[in-house]
Amino acid sequence: xxxxxxxxxxxxxxxxxxxxxxxxxxxxxxxxxxxxxxxxxxxxxxxxxxxxxxxxxxxxxxxxxxxxxxxxxxxxxxxxxxxxxxxxxxxxxxxxxxxxxxxxxxxxxxxxxxxxxxxxxxxxxxxxxxxxxxxxxxxxxxxxxxxxxxxxxxxxxxxxxxxxxxxxxxxxxxxxxxxxxxxxxxxxxxxxxxxxxxxxxxxxxxxxxxxxxxxxxxxxxxxxxxxxxxxxxxxxxxxxxxxxxxxxxxxxxxxxxxxxxxxxxxxxxxxxxxxxxxxxxxxxxxxxxxxxxxxxxxxxxxxxxxxxxxxxxxxxxxxxxxxxxxxxxxxxxxxxxxxxxxxxxxxxxxxxxxxxxxxxxxxxxxxxxxxxxxxxxxxx
Numbered sequence: 001x002x003x004x005x006x007x008x009x010x011x012x013x014x015x016x017x018x019x020x021x022x023x024x025x026x027x028x029x030x031x032x033x034x035x036x037x038x039x040x041x042x043x044x045x046x047x048x049x050x051x052x053x054x055x056x057x058x059x060x061x062x063x064x065x066x067x068x069x070x071x072x073x074x075x076x077x078x079x080x081x082x083x084x085x086x087x088x089x090x091x092x093x094x095x096x097x098x099x100x101x102x103x104x105x106x107x108x109x110x111x112x113x114x115x116x117x118x119x120x121x122x123x124x125x126x127x128x129x130x131x132x133x134x135x136x137x138x139x140x141x142x143x144x145x146x147x148x149x150x151x152x153x154x155x156x157x158x159x160x161x162x163x164x165x166x167x168x169x170x171x172x173x174x175x176x177x178x179x180x181x182x183x184x185x186x187x188x189x190x191x192x193x194x195x196x197x198x199x200x201x202x203x204x205x206x207x208x209x210x211x212x213x214x215x216x217x218x219x220x221x222x223x224x225x226x227x228x229x230x231x232x233x234x235x236x237x238x239x240x241x242x243x244x245x246x247x248x249x250x251x252x253x254x255x256x257x258x259x260x261x262x263x264x265x266x267x268x269x270x271x272x273x274x275x276x277x278x279x280x281x282x283x284x285x286x287x288x289x290x291x292x293x294x295x296x297x298x299x300x301x302x303x304x305x306x307x308x309x310x311x312x313x314x315x316x317x318x319x320x321x322x323x324x325x326x327x328x329x330x331x332x333x334x335x336x337x338x339x340x341x342x343x344x345x346x347x348x349x350x351x352x353x354x355x356x357x358x359x360x361x362x363x364x365x366x367x368x369x370x371x372x373x374x375x376x377x378x379x380x
Contacts (some may be wrong), residue, residue: 015308024300027189027290035192039141040202043148046156055255056154059365063161063248066371068241070172072094078234085232090114094314095121101310105302120296122182126291130185132223133173135215138195139249140166142211148205150256154357158252165245172238180234185295190266190286194279205260209272212253213333214279217325217361220246225321240370247361247368254362261333269338276330277346280323284350287319320352326353333361 051057074331089095093115103110113121141301146159175186187195200208220243227239261269288307311319327347330336335357336344347353 004248010300015305020301020304020308023288023304024290025344026193027285027288027294027300036189037200039145039205040201041145041207044151044204045154046151049104049153051154052254053152053154053259055362056152056158056252059248059251059255060154060158060161062366062369063158063165066244066248067161067164067368068371070175072170073241074172074238075234076175076179080230080232082122082125082181083118085230086118086125089124090117094312097308097312101237101306105305105309107299107306109298115347118262123185123292123295124289126177126181126183127185127188127289127295128226129173129177129181130218131188131191133170133177133184134185135191136166136169136173138198139180139190139211139216140170142195142198142207143249145199145207146204146235148347149207152256155256159200162249162252164244167250169242169245172242176235176238177325180290183289187235188286188291190282194282195280205257205272205362206275208253208257209275210279212249213257213329214283214326216246216249216253216275217329218283218322219252220361221322221325223317244368244370244372247365250329250361251365254332254360257333259368260363261335266339269335270342273338273343273346276326276335277343279354280295280326280347283322284319287322316351320354323350323352324355324358325361327352328358328360329362331356332360357375 001187051251097111099112099117109116109120140163142163145158147156147163150159163331174184194210194215198207201207201210223239223243223246227236227243229237230239264272287306288300290300290304293303307315307342328335330347336347344353347356
């Protein structure tokens with residue numbers, strides 16, 4: 001992966017036109033029903049069946065007892081009023097502030113009617129959940145690759161349970177979008193290119209780093225945020241249960257890579273630092289929603305500038321909170337301060353180092369097991 005001029009300005013500075021153009025150009029929607037990449041890497045058999053990694057073995061046992069059925073464990077009978085959900089967002093103070101800022105930058109959305117803003121919020125909901133759906137399919141493919149490539153039997157066992165988890169996640173997000181919302185959008189190009197980079201790299205630890213630590217780490221934080229602000233009961237339970245699985249998935253990456261990275265050279269670790277940083281940039285840029293603006297026939301350039309240069313404290317907190325699971329996990333893996341501390345410097349420029357001492361997911365996955373909590377409560 002290669003990215004140029006990637007760092008957004010600090011408070012009070014203005015974003016360059018070149019940076020705005022880069023974000024928009026890379027955010028142009030990818031068309032087509034099918035997308036094929038050539039997956040790289042060796043398939044690894046192991047004839048050593050000794051259960052030698054206690055932490056992974058414990059995670060595997062937890063996965064076996066925390067499975068759930070996407071068809072029967074969620075309240076699919078409930079009606080979902082998407083327009084009500086969208087209207088609540090369109091009527092929020094955030095939308096009013098955004099319209100005022102857009103007017104200063106000459107965007108046509110400053111003249112939108114209330115009905116046009118309602119349409120945007122509906123499309124934005126569809127787009128956001130669609131990226132969750134596409135990310136889950138990426139995780140499904142990446143975890144299938146891990147089953148083939150990881151050298152330890154404990155890791156193969158656990159990865160196999162995650163394949164089932166990811167299939168279930170694709171199932172429930174697709175069903176929610178197609179039966180409760182108004183359809184799904186194509187994959188966001190920033191996310192799509194990151195998934196391609198993960199799948200085409202022949203190093204199995206990059207599959208771990210890119211998917212388990214970066215993509216799944218951001219998803220876990222994003223799901224938590226959406227779960228907090230939504231009052232729609234079906235989506236709320238869906239997210240609780242998906243988050244239960246995602247916490248184990250991120251822990252799987254932390255527990256596996258910690259052992260591996262302890263034995264790597266500084267040059268090898270620098271390559272992983274650069275991959276992690278570029279992954280963060282792609283994950284950040286997908287949240288500018290350039291594909292959604294383009295879907296509505298709107299030039300996204302002035303709107304990207306609004307979202308970067310005039311974001312409110314709440315919006316800035318949301319965008320940085322997305323990385324609250326990634327940063328402490330990178331620190332636990334030794335990537336943050338490896339070598340000359342290059343990744344620490346880069347994360348500092350992005351304003352996300354504040355999360356470095358937050359709990360890492362390798363220690364918290366049991367606390368996030370909402371499936372088990374519900375079962376215990378039902379049997380009490």
